[in-house]
Amino acid sequence: MLARAHTFTIEGLETTHVTVEVDIRPGLPAFTIVGLADAAVREARERVRTAILNSGHEFPARRITANLAPGDVRKAGPGIDLALACAVLAASRQLPSERLGVSALYGELALDGVVRPSWGALAVAQAARRAGLRCVLIARASAREAQLVDGIEVLGVERLTGAMRALSGGPGDRLPAPRECEASRHPADASGADLADVRGQRHAVRSLVIAAAGGHNCLLSGPPGTGKTMLAQRIVSILPPLTRSEAIEVAQIRSVMGEPVGRLSRSRPFRAPHHSVTAAGLIGGARRGWIGEVVLAHNGVLFLDSIRLSS
Numbered sequence: 001m002l003a004r005a006h007t008f009t010i011e012g013l014e015t016t017h018v019t020v021e022v023d024i025r026p027g028l029p030a031f032t033i034v035g036l037a038d039a040a041v042r043e044a045r046e047r048v049r050t051a052i053l054n055s056g057h058e059f060p061a062r063r064i065t066a067n068l069a070p071g072d073v074r075k076a077g078p079g080i081d082l083a084l085a086c087a088v089l090a091a092s093r094q095l096p097s098e099r100l101g102v103s104a105l106y107g108e109l110a111l112d113g114v115v116r117p118s119w120g121a122l123a124v125a126q127a128a129r130r131a132g133l134r135c136v137l138i139a140r141a142s143a144r145e146a147q148l149v150d151g152i153e154v155l156g157v158e159r160l161t162g163a164m165r166a167l168s169g170g171p172g173d174r175l176p177a178p179r180e181c182e183a184s185r186h187p188a189d190a191s192g193a194d195l196a197d198v199r200g201q202r203h204a205v206r207s208l209v210i211a212a213a214g215g216h217n218c219l220l221s222g223p224p225g226t227g228k229t230m231l232a233q234r235i236v237s238i239l240p241p242l243t244r245s246e247a248i249e250v251a252q253i254r255s256v257m258g259e260p261v262g263r264l265s266r267s268r269p270f271r272a273p274h275h276s277v278t279a280a281g282l283i284g285g286a287r288r289g290w291i292g293e294v295v296l297a298h299n300g301v302l303f304l305d306s307i308r309l310s311s
């Protein structure tokens with residue numbers, strides 16, 4: 001029998017919908033995964049098999065083929081485990097497939113059947129909503145992050161058995177109450193840095209205010225010790241807090257960088273890379289999924305101190 005489940009793979013800021021198709025038919029016992037899987041995904045076979053057995057279910061001793069579609073997109077990371085396990089269970093008639101067809105499943109499986117959180121929960125929830133899926137099934141620890149996205153049901157589960165219960169129409173595991181947005185203070189405010197600290201420099205202050213109001217770039221030039229760094233570090237103190245959609249964009253970048261996002265921060269990012277930063281560090285390189293300081297400063301301030309202008 002054939003079963004389908006939906007999951008996502010993340011590369012840089014790109015979150016791609018992956019359909020996991022599992023076919024089980026008579027033959028020598030085998031479990032093959034095809035569809036441009038990286039090493040972590042290929043290793044999913046062992047995790048999925050053992051997690052299913054340790055959850056008290058049967059791992060079919062037949063010929064199992066799992067296809068990860070689309071075939072031309074590289075599938076990275078272990079977040080695919082949960083979808084793979086549930087598709088195997090549905091294909092072996094141990095799980096009804098109706099709800100599986102409208103849910104995104106995202107999480108790594110431990111050998112004892114525990115669903116471990118995978119980074120990028122927010123990006124996955126957003127992509128799942130865009131893909132028209134009705135619900136996201138995710139590790140309980142990531143559920144609050146996924147819940148920041150409106151318009152999609154988020155079910156957090158601790159174990160594979162919890163996921164099976166939720167996919168059979170039952171509830172997810174109890175989630176901690178969602179927290180309200182953080183107050184709109186920026187770390188610069190918290191540290192007491194305020195544009196009002198600057199004495200005099202009326203022209204420079206006015207330039208900064210205009211740059212902040214219009215979202216313009218600004219170059220401060222002058223002798224050492226005249227307050228250029230001090231002025232630049234205080235730009236965020238006069239910027240408005242992030243709107244909700246801007247805050248989601250910032251949180252999504254943090255999420256795909258592997259940082260846990262428990263609540264939406266309304267603070268504008270302030271990035272001040274050292275002047276020795278490499279081009280890859282600044283504009284992003286393949287190793288970090290093309291996310292550099294420029295992306296990390298999205299919706300905020302990128303402060304390049306002591307840049308050298310070559311003629």
Ligand SMILES: Nc1ncnc2c1ncn2[C@@H]1O[C@H](COP(=O)(O)OP(=O)(O)O)[C@@H](O)[C@H]1O
Nearest residue numbers: 197198199201223224225226227228229230231
């Ligand atoms: N206009 C100013 N108002 C208040 N303090 C200032 C002013 N200009 C300079 N300072 C003081 O001098 C220090 C050095 O300034 P800084 O911003 O590092 O200068 P620059 O970056 O231009 O070399 C600041 O930390 C601040 O204490």
Ligand SMILES: [Mg+2]
Nearest residue numbers: 228229230305
């Ligand atoms: Mg300086």
